[in-house]
Amino acid sequence: MRWFFLRFSFTRKRTSICEEGGVVHEVVERILKASIEEFSEKGYAAASTNSIAKKAKVSKGLLFHYFKSKENLYIECYKHVLSWSKKKFEEFAKQVKNEDFFEFIKKWGLQKITLAIENPVYSKFLLTVTNLSPKLRAIVLGLIREALLDSREILLEKIKSVKLRRGISEEDALKFITAVFDGVANSYLDQYRDKPEELLNNLERIMVESDKLMDLIKFGILDREPQQLHREV
Amino acid sequence: MRWFFLRFSFTRKRTSICEEGGVVHEVVERILKASIEEFSEKGYAAASTNSIAKKAKVSKGLLFHYFKSKENLYIECYKHVLSWSKKKFEEFAKQVKNEDFFEFIKKWGLQKITLAIENPVYSKFLLTVTNLSPKLRAIVLGLIREALLDSREILLEKIKSVKLRRGISEEDALKFITAVFDGVANSYLDQYRDKPEELLNNLERIMVESDKLMDLIKFGILDREPQQLHREV
Incomplete structure (x- = not known):
């Protein structure tokens, strides 16, 4: 499995690790x-910074030098996985940019499944958000919302070409559809x-x-008479 | 918060605890x-049988006498919460049995939200399934599937009164709808x-x-011409 290292920045006020050069990066x-x-x-609670330091072959001191706390380390991991997934979405969006809205959505759904399977560790990591403390979860949910903004932009642009029923906003x-x-x-x-x-x-x-x-989403499940066609919501 | 104790049975071959009488029950x-x-x-991994015994005011020996292993204890907890939720669904279904299919579904959705809020511990417990070992998760997913069978029966019976588009099975x-x-x-x-x-x-x-x-589910999102009405899937 390939590991992607993309962008890296701390939430707290301190120098970004990126600025410290290549060796630190590694x-x-x-x-x-x-x-x-x-x-x-x-999961978050049971994870041990001792085993992490051991696995990463660094001292625990160095780990805390860079990441300050277990909480902060978790947040940085989340940012890392989110920016990976954002990059994946952008690559995908470029590839299929000529498809219509519905094909785009369908293929992205499929792509998400494929990505989750190719990166079982990442997809399992994303699930750990369900067992966090309220405070930490709030931070992480904020990061997720932020990460979704860009892809929402792309999708909202695409959906403009679809002729929606009266009363339904884009x-x-x-x-x-995303639900x-x-x-x-x-x-x-x-x-x-x-x-x-x-x-x-x-x-x-x-x-x-x-x-x-997709057919159910487009046309619904009910049989309807022509006079019901333009029923207002 | 009230705690419900409904049905109780072990997966392994052994006498059911139910048969041992009231004191044991308690x-x-x-x-x-x-x-x-x-x-x-x-979560499952970080939970400690020591703290459980302490909280329940029993010896660890007695805990293992009744539940054999942490894994088995978790499974029995899951059964307990599922049978509580099954009872809740049955009570609900009786209350609203005269509503049409769509009202029934809508109200059950709302009821589920209310139940999750009234029983935050139960609803948080149900989420712990995401961080289990493959073997334990398989067992629990089996329990969930089984628990859903009865409610599916009721819903399938109800949906028969709905006139669905051609090509769409109940x-x-x-x-x-449930997704x-x-x-x-x-x-x-x-x-x-x-x-x-x-x-x-x-x-x-x-x-x-x-x-x-519900309107989106019934009629879909697309504007369509009368000749498209009976489009085959």
């Missing part, structure tokens, strides 16, 4: 890799988390199911 | 209550987990949003 990267593994394996439609696709992607991941190869073998079936899902 | 109930609290607070429609409502309920809970009172104050707004959501 050490910090090693600590992050080890931390993400440890957190995803044990925001509403987007919220609906449906997130829900379904999560249920696939739950189902296959421990047998990823099976999921990869079933991608074709999942594509067919996605088409069905 | 001890077992106390251990379960303490365990659910501990697991929901720390199973498909139900899968779609949408689960996704949305989860996003509310994520948003408000640490300020439940706010969510309870906003129930009216959530009802309005649910109506909008």
Whole structure:
């Protein structure tokens, strides 16, 4: 598995580690890799900074020199994984920029599943947010919201080309679609988390199911008479 | 908060604790209550059977006499919470049995949110499933699937009264609706987990949003021409 090291900045007031040069970069990267593994394996509370230092082959002192606290270390890990996932989305958006809105969404859903399978440690790490203290969770949820802003921009731009029913805003439609696709992607991941190869073998079936899902999103589930067509919400 | 003790049975071959009478019942109930609290607070890996025994005011020996292993204890906790939630669904289904399918679903979504807020420990406990070992998670996911079977029966019976578009099966429609409502309920809970009172104050707004959501589910998001009405899937 390849490890991506993208952008790195502290939330607290202090010099960014990036500015300290290449050698430090390498050490910090090693600590992050080890931390993400440890957190995803044990969750936040049970993760041990002792094992992280050991895995990263650094002293515990150096670890705390760079990251100050376990909490801060966790936050930096989250930023790292989010910026990886942001980069992935941007690469994807460039690749499929000529597809229509619905194809774009469908393919991104599929891409998310594939990424989660190729990076089981990352996707498991992202799940650790459910067992945090209220304070730490609030910080992390803030980071997630921020990370989603850019992709929302791209999607809102794309959805403008879709002729929506009267009374449905682009925001509403987007919220609906992402909720449906997130829900379904999560249920696939739950189902296959421990047998990823099976999921990869079933991608074709999942594509067919996605088409069905998209049809439900576009046209709803109800049979309706022509006079109901332009029913106001 | 009231604690419900409903049904209790071991997965392994051994005499059910239920058969051993009232005093044992009370001890077992106390251990379960303490365990659910501990697991929901720390997650499975970090939970300590020492603190559970202490909280439940029993010896660690007695705890292991009844529950054999930490793994088994966790499984029994899960069964306990699932049978509580099953009982809640059955009570609800009886109360609103005269409502049409869509009202039924909407109200159940709302009820689930209310229950999660009234029982924060239970709802947090249910989330601990994301950080289990593959083997333990497989067992728990099996329990969840089994628990959902009865409510599925009720919903499938109800959805028969809905006139669905051609090509959409009752199973498909139900899968779609539950995915949408689960996704949305989860996003509310994520948003408000640490300020439940706010969510309870906003129930009216959530009802309005649910109506909008139901409209999207029923009629989809696309504007369409009459000739597209009976489009085959």
